[in-house]
Amino acid sequence: MGRDVFITLRVPNPTVEKAEAKILLETLESIPRSFDAAKLIYKDNISPIFEVILPMTASPQCFDRIYRYYCDFVVGKQNKPFKKGDITIAEWIGKFKPERINVIPLFVCGKNKLE
Numbered sequence: 001m002g003r004d005v006f007i008t009l010r011v012p013n014p015t016v017e018k019a020e021a022k023i024l025l026e027t028l029e030s031i032p033r034s035f036d037a038a039k040l041i042y043k044d045n046i047s048p049i050f051e052v053i054l055p056m057t058a059s060p061q062c063f064d065r066i067y068r069y070y071c072d073f074v075v076g077k078q079n080k081p082f083k084k085g086d087i088t089i090a091e092w093i094g095k096f097k098p099e100r101i102n103v104i105p106l107f108v109c110g111k112n113k114l115e
């Protein structure tokens with residue numbers, strides 16, 4: 001997994017799937033851990049998960065929010081210290097990779113467009 005076989009996750013769309021919305025955050029948080037597991041197996045920087053599918057996408061903002069959440073909050077937190085003068089999260093537990101993911105939108109078109 002990660003070399004010849006990759007995983008593309010279908011994540012819940014928080015705009016539409018309110019009851020499953022927080023699963024999106026848990027899923028995005030799991031991507032760096034999958035990277036770490038593949039690195040242990042292959043001894044190489046291979047990411048088995050580097051993209052997610054967002055169903056029922058009604059606007060560009062829907063998938064841009066996911067991309068930005070991953071980059072800014074999942075990976076972005078690694079550069080923050082616990083407090084002023086302390087070590088960063090990356091220094092404590094290691095770097096978060098991949099640094100970016102692809103978000104594949106499945107658009108809603110026509111009369112059934114979601115608001």
